[in-house]
Amino acid sequence: MLNLLPLIQNETLKVWKKKRFYVIVLILVVLIPIFTYAQMKMAQSSEDKDWRSKLLQQITDYQNALSSDRIPEEWKTQRRVMVQQLQYYLDHDVNPNSPNAVTFTRGFLDNSITLFIPLMVLAIASDLVSGERTTGTIKMLLTRPVRRWKVLLSKAVTLTLYVSLIIVTTAVLSYLLSGIFFGYHGWNQPVFTGFQVQGSAVDSSQVHAVPQWLYILMQSGLIWFSAMTVALLALMVSVLVRSTAASIVTMMAAIIAGTILANMASSWHSAKYLFAVNLELTNYLKGTPPPIEGMTLPFSLLILAAWSAVSLIVSFVVFTKQDMMN
Amino acid sequence: MHTQDSTEAGDKQVVLSVRGIRKRIKGKWIIEDVNFEVREGEIFGFLGPNGAGKTTTIRMLVDLIKPTAGEIILCGHNVQREPEQALRYVGSIVENPEVYPYLTGWENLEHFARMMPDVGQDRIREVVAIVGMDKRIHDKVKTYSLGMRQRLGIAQALLGRPRLLILDEPTNGLDPKGIKELREFVRMLADQGMSLFISSHLLSEIQLMCDRVAILSHGKVLAVGDVDELVGGAEPYVVWQLDDPEKGKGCLAGVPGLQFAEAGIRLPDESQLAALPGAIVTTLPAEQVPVAVRLLVEAGIGVLAVQKMMPTLEELFLNMTEGEGIA
Incomplete structure (x- = not known):
């Protein structure tokens, strides 16, 4: 009956007026210059050297590590893959770390996909429903002539909007702020993608160069996908758990557990079905070996989509049937 | 003891009809067989001690809780099956008037107005005037006193031009002057043809405010009747x-x-x-x-x-x- 648009307007307004998004922007504005400064220091310390000799140095370091007996086999695999990738850049005379705002943005996005972006998403998703229950406003919300599924749908749409906004804001802010130090160029610098990791070898037959702007676009899309999975799971937890604090802690624990598992569970194969292990989608783009053998980009997308679908179903079924006791 | 419903009731339209509702929570019957009717333009009291099931019943009236059995008909629509139609006719404050503290009074009203058909800026202005909040309506709700939150709560309940207004323990936390004002306000609304459903654990309040009353104890309605009749019976x-x-x-x-x-x-x-x-x-x-x-x-x-x-x-x-x- 009633159009969804006014409901979405309500929800968007409430998140905005709660000043959650301001906090997120504030965190970004504080953190990005810190990382930029660190990056700049790093660049300065080796300014005297040519990037080629730096890359060669790095390759030699990795190879030395490979010959050591004390390094576990998994690490060696990773090192071998990295050596081959660096070699590829060297062969094609492309500097993978040339300091500019676009490269910084690419690196920042890569590193923020596991914890930083999910954390910001949780700041908004975790109290969408539980927050209204804690304050009791849910009673006012659900005694309107509006079906409950519409209320929840409007919240889910609002969440999608904010997740997208968070990712765009992160990318734009990191470009604008790091550009102050590094300069705003680098859009068309080539990045190699398409490395196929098979065991300890890298198949570079599929490798092709894409301009950095396109790479960032692809990256953002994957980050959006993984962030949406986190958001929808958080929405479900927010429906199931009455307290916002409990809801945030539950989700944070799941995500952190996932990143820890990704580092140590390479021999526990069924762990690859856990959502948190699959969040690092951008690694497929970069060509880093997956945490568990047999994981591929389509596989991870499928797993995340399945988790999202299940959490949406649970959220809607529970929310529409639930007795609102307080 | 069961007092008969008053006889001249036939010519007045029934706004709310509660038929045999029961509710079991965690294996325990919280509400056992509650029946009553609220008619047009009357002030209906819902009386019972704390824990008798007043709030649980009210939550069922506005579709926050589903009854285990029985049905609730609001202006001809079943609340559980057609909430979009039924809830259009009712405004309510369940327990405390909970509004968004980080929004202004006006933004709160706009928020709720968007969830109802045909409620525009004019109607918001109207209800603000009815509850007499013109001066502070553009302030953030977190700066409001309890009395003002109560007024804002009533304003949001009136937004959709309801035929039935449900107030749960409305005098809680009000001073004697506020209670007197509320009583006059409630009477004024009833005179305009609105039905009111007011719960309370205080008999004097119901006696002063209501036309008819249902008395609830341990999840059961003990008696329904005119306040005068129930009193006059003795x-x-x-x-x-x-x-x-x-x-x-x-x-x-x-x-x-x-x-x-x-x-x-x-x-x-x-x-x-x-x-x-x-x-x-x-x-x-x-x-x-x-x-x-x-x-x-x-x-x-x-x-x-x-x-x-x-x-x-x-x-x-x-x-x-x-x-x-x-x-």
């Missing part, structure tokens, strides 16, 4: 103040049809009696009062005051629940 007391109470008592004992309240009969409100030291409480048919007075005068006993005292709902209620307790 005989009024005749309270005597005499200059010589001892002698007077002996004299009164000779009046036909007179009974002393002390002799196992219920007493009226103790707080009222406390103001009348030495008073003798009796029950006596009205036509026998002059006979008794004459007898006292003839015996040379000075009559200081004779007054009728209505039993309160409180007393009535105590009797009902005590009876239930024994059974």
